[in-house]
Amino acid sequence: xxxxxxxxxxxxxxxxxxxxxxxxxxxxxxxxxxxxxxxxxxxxxxxxxxxxxxxxxxxxxxxxxxxxxxxxxxxxxxxxxxxxxxxxxxxxxxxxxxxxxxxxxxxxxxxxxxxxxxxxxxxxxxxxxxxxxxxxxxxxxxxxxxxxxxxxxxxxxxxxxxxxxxxxxxxxxxxxxxxxxxxxxxxxxxxxxxxxxxxxxxxxxxxxxxxxxxxxxxxxxxxxxxxxxxxxxxxxxxxxxxxxxxxxxxxxxxxxxxxxxxxxxxxxxxxxxxxxxxxxxxxxxxxxxxxxxxxxxxxxxxxxxxxxxxxxxxxxxxxxxxxxxxxxxxxxxxxxxxxxxxxxxxxxxxxxxxxxxxxxx
Numbered sequence: 394x395x396x397x398x399x400x401x402x403x404x405x406x407x408x409x410x411x412x413x414x415x416x417x418x419x420x421x422x423x424x425x426x427x428x429x430x431x432x433x434x435x436x437x438x439x440x441x442x443x444x445x446x447x448x449x450x451x452x453x454x455x456x457x458x459x460x461x462x463x464x465x466x467x468x469x470x471x472x473x474x475x476x477x478x479x480x481x482x483x484x485x486x487x488x489x490x491x492x493x494x495x496x497x498x499x500x501x502x503x504x505x506x507x508x509x510x511x512x513x514x515x516x517x518x519x520x521x522x523x524x525x526x527x528x529x530x531x532x533x534x535x536x537x538x539x540x541x542x543x544x545x546x547x548x549x550x551x552x553x554x555x556x557x558x559x560x561x562x563x564x565x566x567x568x569x570x571x572x573x574x575x576x577x578x579x580x581x582x583x584x585x586x587x588x589x590x591x592x593x594x595x596x597x598x599x600x601x602x603x604x605x606x607x608x609x610x611x612x613x614x615x616x617x618x619x620x621x622x623x624x625x626x627x628x629x630x631x632x633x634x635x636x637x638x639x640x641x642x643x644x645x646x647x648x649x650x651x652x653x654x655x656x657x658x659x660x661x662x663x664x665x666x667x668x669x670x671x672x673x674x675x676x677x678x679x680x681x682x683x684x685x686x687x688x689x690x691x692x693x694x695x696x697x698x699x700x701x702x703x704x705x706x707x708x709x710x711x712x713x714x715x716x717x718x719x720x721x722x723x724x725x726x727x728x729x730x731x732x733x734x735x736x737x738x739x740x741x742x743x744x745x746x747x748x749x750x751x752x753x754x
Contacts, residue, residue, distance in 0.1 A: 405429075406436045408443075411523050411534045418523055418538065419445075419505045420516060423458065430456045433507060445503055447471065455496040455507045462609030464616040470629050472499045474539070474617075476610050478512060478546045481553040481599065486591065488560075488599040490553075492606055497542060501629045504535050506542070515545045531634035540638050543614070547645050550607065554652065560596055561659050564589060565666075590667070597660055604653050607646055614643040698748045705744060706737045 409418040419440065423433050433456040437447055447455075448467045454460055454475070465473040477492040496507040508516070519541055523534070530537040567589050618639050621632035632639070710733075 405432060409520055409524055412525060413534070415502060416534050417443075417503045418520070419503060420520075421505070421507045422510050423456070423507055430458070437505075437507075440505075445500065445505075447498070447505075451498065455498060455505070458494060460494060460496070462606075462613050464613055470500060472628055472630075473497070474499075474543075474613060476543070476546060476613050477606050478515075478549050479553055479603070479606055480511060480549075481556065483556065486595070488595045490599050490602040490606075492602075495542070495546065497539065499535055499539055499629060502535070504538055515549070519545060532631045535630050536632055536635050540635055540642070543617075543642055544638075546610070547642055547649075550603070550649050551645075554603065554649065557596065557600070557656050560592070561656065561663070564593060564596075564660075564663050586667070593660060593664060593667075597657070600653050600657055600660070604650065607650050607653070611643065611646045611650065614639060614646060618643055694753045698745070698753050701748070702741050702744045705740050709733075709737060709740060 405423070406419065406421045409420065410416070411418070421433055421436055423429055434452050437452045437455060440447065448471075451465070451467050451471060451473055454465070454473065460475045462476045463474075465475075467473060474497040475494065476497075477494050480491045480493065482489045482491065491511075493509045493511050495512065496505075498505040506516070519538065522541065523538055617632065618636065620628060621636040621639050
């Protein structure tokens with residue numbers, strides 16, 4: 394059945410023979426609905442008409458959308474691999490890592506992939522190699538394509554991680570801003586510090602998701618490397634001559650994990666720099682508040698001294714201002730006003746001297 398005929402029979406499955414015509418690549422695109430899962434199961438079971446019989450538990454695994462990255466054997470006739478490609482989306486505020494599950498089942502003369510439509514571009518490039526440009530490969534075309542598909546996924550991780558250094562450089566430059574600018578509110582009520590802090594957290598979450606996806610992929614490659622060493626008797630195809638390529642892929646995944654850990658250390662250092670800026674800014678604000686408080690206390694002391702002096706003179710003038718006899722100074726005394734004025738000045742100056750001695754003025 395030609396690819397065009399197969400595509401007309403179903404909207405999800407296409408079959409591609411290799412250049413020799415001895416092997417087939419059966420590519421199935423899953424949808425995100427329960428109906429789509431049932432369709433995938435039906436398509437996998439329908440392969441019996443083409444001489445490919447898959448165990449029921451393998452069919453259920455390949456139709457599922459939330460399987461963990463792993464390696465399984467089924468009757469020594471099928472090797473099943475589950476791993477995840479990724480796509481990083483950046484809208485300027487949030488970094489979202491979207492994993493794409495890829496189910497790969499390999500037999501002696503066939504290769505079955507169940508994937509999402511987002512992997513069309515890399516699969517199209519691999520199909521061109523599969524159908525037209527396949528070089529001689531000691532372990533055969535199936536083993537070659539298993540390696541190339543996993544390599545394409547690993548390269549996706551490399552490509553998606555390339556944007557992280559630029560984001561970290563941008564954040565590090567922002568860390569050098571003066572503290573006053575970091576905490577200046579813009580028209581939207583947002584400070585640069587809040588924006589950068591949100592950016593740091595989104596990058597940290599994205600790196601954590603990267604690390605989460607790379608760990609299982611490394612375990613899959615570890616198992617394949619072990620099989621390439623001494624497990625050919627359990628495989629439907631040989632990996633004897635693929636060891637160098639598989640070990641290279643595992644080394645690349647190890648490098649990616651180390652790179653992610655390095656990026657996370659850089660983010661931790663940036664966070665430390667921001668915390669230092671915050672501490673310095675808060676210390677400056679605290680010093681300014683303390684200085685303002687000291688000035689306020691000094692002014693309050695002066696006002697208290699003035700109030701106390703005026704209150705004392707007010708009591709004296711009020712007392713002698715009463716229209717009563719026997720107050721010690723008669724109202725018709727020729728020097729009464731002078732005596733009263735000298736008394737007020739003496740009381741005021743005495744209190745001022747006292748407060749001056751206390752250091753209040």
